[in-house]
Amino acid sequence: xxxxxxxxxxxxxxxxxxxxxxxxxxxxxxxxxxxxxxxxxxxxxxxxxxxxxxxxxxxxxxxxxxxxxxxxxxxxxxxxxxxxxxxxxxxxxxxxxxxxxxxxxxxxxxxxxxxxxxxxxxxxxxxxxxxxxxxxxxxxxxxxxxxxxxxxxxxxxxxxxxxxxxxxxxxxxxxxxxxxxxxxxxxxxxxxx
Amino acid sequence: xxxxxxxxxxxxxxxxxxxxxxxxxxxxxxxxxxxxxxxxxxxxxxxxxxxxxxxxxxxxxxxxxxxxxxxxxxxxxxxxxxxxxxxxxxxxxxxxxxxxxxxxxxxxxxxxxxxxxxxxxxxxxxxxxxxxxxxxxxxxxxxxxxxxxxxxxxxxxxxxxxxxxxxxxxxxxxxxxxxxxxxxxxxxxxxxxxxxxxxxxxxxxxxxxxxxxxxxxxxxxxxxxxxxxxxxxxxxxxxxxxxxxxxxxxxxxxxxxxxxxxxxxxxxxxxxxxxxxxxxxxxxxxxxxxxxxxxxxxxxxxxxxxxxxxxxxxxxxxxxxxxxxxxxxxxxxxxxxxxxxxxxxxxxxxxxxxxxxxxxxxxxxxxxxxxxxxxxxxxxxxxxxxxxxxxxxxxxxxxxxxxxxxxxxxxxxxxxxxxxxxxxxxxxxxxxxxxxxxxxxxxxxxxxxxxxxxxxxxxxxxxxxxxxxxxxxxxxxxxxxxxxxxxxxxxxxxxxxxxxxxxxxxxxxxxxxxxxxxxxxxxxxxxxxxxxxxxxxxxxxxxxxxxxxxxxxxxxxxxxxxxxxxxxxxxxxxxxxxxxxxxxxxxxxxxxxxxxxxxxxxxxxxxxxxxxxxxxxxxxxxxxxxxxxxxxxxxxxxxxxxxxxxxxxxxxxxxxxxxxxxxxxxxxxxxxxx
Amino acid sequence: xxxxxxxxxxxxxxxxxxxxxxxxxxxxxxxxxxxxxxxxxxxxxxxxxxxxxxxxxxxxxxxxxxxxxxxxxxxxxxxxxxxxxxxxxxxxxxxxxxxxxxxxxxxxxxxxxxx
Numbered sequence: 005x006x007x008x009x010x011x012x013x014x015x016x017x018x019x020x021x022x023x024x025x026x027x028x029x030x031x032x033x034x035x036x037x038x039x040x041x042x043x044x045x046x047x048x049x050x051x052x053x054x055x056x057x058x059x060x061x062x063x064x065x066x067x068x069x070x071x072x073x074x075x076x077x078x079x080x081x082x083x084x085x086x087x088x089x090x091x092x093x094x095x096x097x098x099x100x101x102x103x104x105x106x107x108x109x110x111x112x113x114x115x116x117x118x119x120x121x122x123x124x125x126x127x128x129x130x131x132x133x134x135x136x137x138x139x140x141x142x143x144x145x146x147x148x149x150x151x152x153x154x155x156x157x158x159x160x161x162x163x164x165x166x167x168x169x170x171x172x173x174x175x176x177x178x179x180x181x182x183x184x185x186x187x188x189x190x191x192x193x194x195x196x197x
Numbered sequence: 198x199x200x201x202x203x204x205x206x207x208x209x210x211x212x213x214x215x216x217x218x219x220x221x222x223x224x225x226x227x228x229x230x231x232x233x234x235x236x237x238x239x240x241x242x243x244x245x246x247x248x249x250x251x252x253x254x255x256x257x258x259x260x261x262x263x264x265x266x267x268x269x270x271x272x273x274x275x276x277x278x279x280x281x282x283x284x285x286x287x288x289x290x291x292x293x294x295x296x297x298x299x300x301x302x303x304x305x306x307x308x309x310x311x312x313x314x315x316x317x318x319x320x321x322x323x324x325x326x327x328x329x330x331x332x333x334x335x336x337x338x339x340x341x342x343x344x345x346x347x348x349x350x351x352x353x354x355x356x357x358x359x360x361x362x363x364x365x366x367x368x369x370x371x372x373x374x375x376x377x378x379x380x381x382x383x384x385x386x387x388x389x390x391x392x393x394x395x396x397x398x399x400x401x402x403x404x405x406x407x408x409x410x411x412x413x414x415x416x417x418x419x420x421x422x423x424x425x426x427x428x429x430x431x432x433x434x435x436x437x438x439x440x441x442x443x444x445x446x447x448x449x450x451x452x453x454x455x456x457x458x459x460x461x462x463x464x465x466x467x468x469x470x471x472x473x474x475x476x477x478x479x480x481x482x483x484x485x486x487x488x489x490x491x492x493x494x495x496x497x498x499x500x501x502x503x504x505x506x507x508x509x510x511x512x513x514x515x516x517x518x519x520x521x522x523x524x525x526x527x528x529x530x531x532x533x534x535x536x537x538x539x540x541x542x543x544x545x546x547x548x549x550x551x552x553x554x555x556x557x558x559x560x561x562x563x564x565x566x567x568x569x570x571x572x573x574x575x576x577x578x579x580x581x582x583x584x585x586x587x588x589x590x591x592x593x594x595x596x597x598x599x600x601x602x603x604x605x606x607x608x609x610x611x612x613x614x615x616x617x618x619x620x621x622x623x624x625x626x627x628x629x630x631x632x633x634x635x636x637x638x639x640x641x642x643x644x645x646x647x648x649x650x651x652x653x654x655x656x657x658x659x660x661x662x663x664x665x666x667x668x669x670x671x672x673x674x675x676x677x678x679x680x681x682x683x684x685x686x687x688x689x690x691x692x693x694x695x696x697x698x699x700x701x702x703x704x705x706x707x708x709x710x711x712x713x714x715x716x717x718x719x720x721x722x723x724x725x726x727x728x729x730x731x732x733x734x735x736x737x738x739x740x741x742x743x744x745x746x747x748x749x750x751x752x753x754x755x756x757x758x759x760x761x762x763x764x765x766x767x768x769x770x771x772x773x774x775x776x777x778x779x780x781x782x783x784x785x786x787x788x789x790x791x792x793x794x795x796x797x798x799x800x801x802x803x804x805x806x807x808x809x810x811x812x813x814x815x816x817x818x819x820x821x822x823x824x825x826x827x828x829x830x831x832x833x834x835x836x837x838x839x840x841x842x843x844x845x846x847x848x849x850x851x852x853x854x855x856x857x858x859x860x861x862x863x864x865x866x867x868x869x870x871x
Numbered sequence: 872x873x874x875x876x877x878x879x880x881x882x883x884x885x886x887x888x889x890x891x892x893x894x895x896x897x898x899x900x901x902x903x904x905x906x907x908x909x910x911x912x913x914x915x916x917x918x919x920x921x922x923x924x925x926x927x928x929x930x931x932x933x934x935x936x937x938x939x940x941x942x943x944x945x946x947x948x949x950x951x952x953x954x955x956x957x958x959x960x961x962x963x964x965x966x967x968x969x970x971x972x973x974x975x976x977x978x979x980x981x982x983x984x985x986x
Contacts, residue, residue, distance in 0.1 A: 034967060068875050071886045084764055102767030109764045124972070126925040126941030139969065147972060149964045151925075151943030154900050156889055161965035169890055171971070173964045178937055179976040182907040182957065 034145055038167035040113050041087055044076040045166055048086035050106055053096030053134065058120040058152040062090065070155045077162055083109040088165060091142075094122040095135035107142045115165050118144045119158065121151040200254045202243030203276060203327065206288065209236030210320045217312025220304060227299045229312045233319065234295025240323065241288030248281035251698035254327075273391065275329035278702030279464070282540040283326050283456050286547040289681060290448045291319055294441045297555050297674030301441060301562070311351045315445065318344035325453055330390045331380045338376070338453075342369040342421075345450055348442040349434050361434040368430045372420025376457065379413035382406055383465055392465065399467030407466050411473050414461035415480070422454025424514060425484040426824045428507045432491075435503035436567070440558020443499055447506040448551035452543050455513055462521050463536065463704055469525045475626050477518025482633040485511030489640045490790060493647070493783045494820045498557045498567045501648060502550065505593065508637060509546045513539050515630055516608050519615070522627075524704065526618050533706035534722035535611040537696045542604040544692075545685055549592035549601065552678035556586040559675070560652070564665035569648065569779035574657035579667040583653050588679040592686075594645040595638055598735035600685035603719070605638060606729065610721035640786065647782045656773040689731040690717045780818065787818070795821040897962060901944035903927075905959040906935060906952070909980045915955050916978050919948040933978045939964055940972040 049062055065072040066079070080086050083106045095103070107116070116138075121127050123138035124147055130136035138144050148161035163169035209232045217229035247254065254276040276284065294315075302308045321344055324337035346369070349362040384390050386406050387398040399407070420427040431451075435443045462469070462477065488507030495501035516539040524532030559582050561567050564575060576583040588599070595601040612634065615627025657663040685692055690713055701707045711722050720728035765771040787794055797819040803812030846853075879885050887894050916935045920928045927941035928948060949956050966972045 068879070069885055069887055070889075074886070082764070101769045105762070105764070105767045108761045112759070121925060121941055121943045124940030124969070125938070126927060126943055129926060144969075145967065147940055147966045147969055149903070149940045149942065149966075149972060150962065151901075151945075153964075154897070154962055156887070156894060156897055157962045157964065159889055160963045163890060164965045164967065171965060171967055173939065173961075173966050174971050176959075176961055176974075178903065178905045178939070178959060178974040179908050180905055181909065182954070 034115065034165065034167065036113055041166060044078075045087045045162075046078050046080040046085050047088045047090055047162070048080055048083050048106070048110070049090040049092070050099075050103060052091060052093035052099040052103055052123070052138075054093035054120065054122055058092040058122075061152045061155055061158060062092070062119070064155045065158060070159065072159075072162075075159075075163070075168075077166075083107075084111065086110050086114070088115045088117065088162075089142075090117045090119050091123055091138055091144075092119045094128040095138045095141050097133060097135060100141060103141055115145045116142055117146045117148060117161055117165055119148050119161070120153060121149060124149060126151070199243045199247040199250065200276065202239045202246065203254075203284070203323070206236040206240035206243060206291075207320060207323055209233070209239060210291075210316045210323070214313045214316035214320070217316060218309050220302075220309035220312050221306060223299075223304045226302055226304060226308060226312065229316070230295045230298040232295075233298070233312075233316055234292050236316075236319070237288045237291025237293075237295055239288070240284055241292060244281050244284035244286075244288055245695065247276055248278060248285065248695045248699045251278055251702040253277045253702070273329035273333050274324070274327045275393070276327045278699045279459060280326040280456065282544060282696060282699050283452055284323070286452060286544050287319070287322055287326065287449055289544075289678070290445060290547055290551050293551055293555065293674040293678045294444060295674070296677060297441055297444075297558075297671045300669060300671040301439070301558055307351060311348065311439070311442075314344050314347040315442070318348055318445065318450075322449060322453060326456065329392055331384050331392070331395075332390060334392070335373075335377055335380065339373060341450070341453065342366070342373065345369075345446060348445065349438045351439050351442060352437065355437065357433075358437040361430075361437040364430040364433040368420045368427060372417045372427070372454075375413045375417030375420070379410045379417060379461065382410045382413070392460075396464045396467075399465060402467070404470070408470075408473075411461060411466055411469070412476075415458060415477060418454040418457035418461070419480070419514075420454070421451065422458065422514065423451050423484070423507045423510045424480055425487045425507065425511070426828050428484065428488070429822075429824050429829060431503040431507055432495075432500045435506075435554075436497055436499040440554055440561065443502075444551040444554035444558075447502065447554060448547045451506060451510055452547060455510065455517070455539075455543060458514065459517060459536070459539070462517060463524075469521060471522055471525055471620075471623060474518045474520070474522030474525060475623060477521060478515045478630050479518070479626065481511045481513070481515030481518055482630040482637075483511070484508070485515065485637040486633050486640075487511075489637050489644060490786070490793060491820070493640060493644045493786050494794065496569050496779050498560070498569060498648065498652065499554070501569075501644070502553055502557065505641070505644070506546075506550055508641060509542070509550070509593075512605070512608060512634060512637070513542050513546070515634060516542065516611065519612055519627065519630070522618065522623060523611075526623070528617055529704075529706045530708065530711060530722040531611060531614055531617065533700045533704060533708050534712070535608075536704065537693065537700045537708065537712075538604060538607040538611055540696050540699060541692065542608065545592065545600040545604050545682075548678050548681045548685060549589045552589040552675050552682065553586065553593065555671070555675045555678070556582055556589060559667065559670045560586075560665075563667050563670060565661040566659065569651050571659040572652040572657070572662045573655050573659075573773065573776070574662060575653045575665055578657075578663075578665040579670075581672055582667050582670065582675070585672075585675045585679045586653065587649065588682055589675075590645045590649045592682045594642045596642070598686055598731065598738045600682050600689070603686055603689050603731045607719065607721060608634065610727055614721065614723065614726060643786070644783075647779055651777065651779045651782060655776050658773050658776065658778075683735075687732050687735045689719065693719065787820075793823075795823075797821065898960065900960075900962050901946070902959045902962055903937065903939050903942040903944055903964070904949055904952070904956040905961075906937070906956050906976045907954070908977045910955040911935065911952070911976065911978045912955075913978055915952050918951045919956070922947040922951045930978075931975075935976040935978055937974045937976060938972060939974065940966075940969065 049059070051059060064070060089107065089110060091103070118124055118138045125137045128134050128136055135141055146161055146165045148157060150157050153161065160169060164171050213229045213232035213236065216225055216232060219225040220229060298312070302311070318341055321337050321341035325334060325341055328334035328337050346362050346366045349365055350358060352358050383395050383399065383402065386402040387395045389395060389398070416427065423431050435446060438446065458477070462473070485508045488504050488511055492501050492504035492508060495504060516535050520532045520535030520539060523535060557567060560572070560575065563579055564572055566572065592599040592601040595605040609631060612627055612631040615624050618624055618627070693712060697708050697712055708722060711720060711724060714720050714724070714728060716730060717732045718728045718730045720726070787796060799817040801815040803814070805811065875885060913930070916930045920930055924945065924947065925941050925943045927938045929936045949958065964972070
């Protein structure tokens with residue numbers, strides 16, 4: 005992935021040299037989208053069978069504490085007006101037609117965000133009722149883990165999708181030396197990041 | 198020149214009536230229809246020339262010789278400027294229907310009789326319009342009524358036809374009776390049968406006689422014109438008549454009632470008290486509102502258009518009444534203006550109503566049904582007819598830039614100037630009338646949006662509508678009327694100049710300086726009130742609409758476009774049953790006005806399961822026919838009972854009959870001996 | 872009137888300043904675990920894999936694979952792994968590629984002779 009550098013908005017336009025990998029293709033797609041969208045974006049959410057807690061967190065984004073509108077992001081019910089599709093839920097097979105029609109109705113360029121653990125393959129394994137992974141149904145550009153992802157995590161996901169924040173998760177290894185333990189049995193709380 | 202043309206028209210129609218009798222062969226249908234159309238053209242041009250001349254044509258009276266004349270007495274014909282406007286309409290309607298008929302009617306004896314009777318009706322209508330004395334008028338009127346009843350009876354085997362024709366005839370005869378009494382009153386008081394002489398001498402007739410003559414004429418002609426509550430024959434007779442028959446009825450025959458009212462209101466009765474005009478205006482405004490309210494609830498396109506005719510006749514009569522009020526209260530300019538507006542609306546309504554009825558005929562033949570809830574999607578299957586119908590719908594809904602908008606605007610501008618009248622009561626009544634007509638106009642837009650939207654747009658709601666076709670259907674006749682609608686709007690200044698000649702010839706007031714400012718602006722009789730230019734409005738609307746189209750073609754992105762289906766909310770299967778129906782579209786109006794409609798609603802469910810799985814649900818809603826139930830049925834029941842009572846006199850017993858003869862002989866002896 | 876309005880009048884602007892500054896309460900969010908490779912054994916790893924209800928943990932030889940996308944931060948692996956795992960406190964986990972969310976932890980510390 006890209007080396008750490010400036011976090012300016014035009015950063016997505018910088019191309020990596022020659023070798024085409026899956027990451028490069030995703031990055032190129034997002035870069036093209038970022039060039040077109042500029043600073044303002046309309047988001048369409050769709051629920052493919054979630055428990056609606058992710059929807060609660062998404063709805064909280066419009067509240068004054070998080071205030072999505074100050075970032076130039078707006079919700080719209082019409083996929084024709086939407087640039088970005090936020091999908092929650094484990095891609096229930098019964099929603100295939102609706103999800104396909106919603107995705108097709110959005111004009112290019114468009115960005116898809118998979119929100120929560122469900123569309124990323126967690127909680128519900130693939131069976132005759134669900135696909136489990138959203139990537140099996142429509143192409144996904146940004147993945148936002150969490151169950152549910154807090155509004156701050158959602159904000160980070162949206163800002164990554166529009167190229168205003170850099171992706172951070174590649175820099176974390178989730179493997180570290182804890183050092184000396186506290187008195188036996190007590191787990192020390194992690195530092196702020 | 199105009200007289201020659203009118204005689205030509207009459208001759209053409211007489212010939213068409215004869216030729217039409219041979220309509221078992223298709224060629225005869227074509228020939229009869231062409232002659233009818235030619236007669237229409239002649240009447241149209243003759244009427245225009247007559248209107249422009251502004252003078253009545255020379256009188257022609259034929260006192261029949263010993264052979265023929267004694268049967269009908271004098272036959273006196275004179276075409277006045279007032280009749281010129283109606284003759285123009287008659288010509289236009291005859292021309293359009295003549296062009297429509299060959300592709301609509303199939304050969305057969307039914308068509309033969311129909312074509313003969315229809316052309317006789319045209320002839321009789323012309324005779325009504327050019328009648329110069331009372332007898333000619335009444336004979337022509339009655340002939341016209343009878344011919345029209347036979348027109349309605351074209352499909353006499355079908356369900357409902359006999360009832361419709363009976364309503365038409367019965368109410369026509371009641372009206373005829375009242376009109377006869379009104380004419381007789383004036384003729385005896387003025388000691389003459391000649392209409393011009395009556396007009397000259399009307400001032401000497403005592404007021405009570407003139408009042409009764411006016412009320413009888415208003416109600417009597419109102420039966421023919423379709424004023425509420427005399428309108429009930431319209432929704433009964435229009436659906437059962439053939440399409441061009443209904444077009445003729447709504448396009449012309451109801452206007453003959455208006456002609457009669459204008460005749461009495463402006464010519465035959467001399468000076469008038471204020472309450473005549475106010476009564477006519479109130480009745481007109483009420484008819485307009487009731488008409489459009491019932492129209493909104495109709496699923497059958499022909500009944501819908503019939504009620505819409507009631508609405509428009511209400512507007513015309515309201516304008517006439519307002520004109521009479523202004524003329525009798527020291528505002529001759531406004532009186533002349535509103536009379537001009539009423540005549541303009543007569544021609545406009547004739548044009549677009551005839552167009553719409555002809556198009557309903559095309560739809561019925563193409564899609565097999567007239568029921569709005571079984572139509573839909575016709576704009577894809579029948580594009581030319583849809584465009585023509587759309588022009589008619591724009592006109593009748595009074596949307597700019599078409600002719601309906603121009604005449605409605607002028608009606609409102611005339612009514613808004615009611616403040617110029619002395620006294621508070623007329624002023625308040627004018628405001629109420631204007632408000633009622635405003636509500637009517639709004640409801641009319643909604644009603645015609647419903648008719649055109651549900652009937653023509655979106656997806657077809659039945660297999661018949663999905664297979665509709667306009668191949669082999671008439672296009673030229675409705676096309677002529679659509680062109681006329683546009684011409685009457687864009688060329689409104691020219692039309693108003695012609696009508697100004699008519700008004701000047703009728704009541705002697707010249708509107709010219711205060712009707713048309715330079716730059717083609719129409720002003721309502723007072724320069725400091727308002728004004729607009731229909732010509733420039735039409736040009737402006739077309740130009741403004743063209744700008745986005747031009748921008749699109751210049752600036753559209755080149756390159757491949759991705760086509761996806763219309764966004765339907767992501768539904769798995771969107772089908773025609775999910776669309777609005779005509780009933781649901783009009784539901785808000787039904788709920789708001791439910792004290793007026795008093796609808797009878799039945800809901801039948803297959804089961805009581807509340808979770809949406811109850812199976813088919815049947816919804817039936819029937820609007821209460823107020824006037825039939827509370828006005829006419831009691832009268833009919835009363836006469837039935839009277840008939841039963843009187844029927845006992847005809848007992849069949851010879852002894853009773855001999856007793857009656859004895860009683861009559863004795864009574865005659867005593868009367869003669871006095 | 873909305874409570875936030877009164878709170879705003881008392882405290883001033885209450886909108887978060889994220890992304891410039893993170894909210895302090897974010898410290899308490901449930902987050903995926905971080906593992907200490909030296910304290911991790913194959914037995915503990917297998918117990919954690921069995922405890923996860925969300926298919927987020929898997930063991931491949933001596934690698935413990937943690938799928939951050941599938942993790943629902945339920946904490947069962949934390950209860951089972953004891954001193955080998957603790958909550959990470961990291962919630963800014965958005966990724967542009969699915970592969971970026973799969974982390975591998977070497978069981979028993981770094982392998983001998985380099986990675």
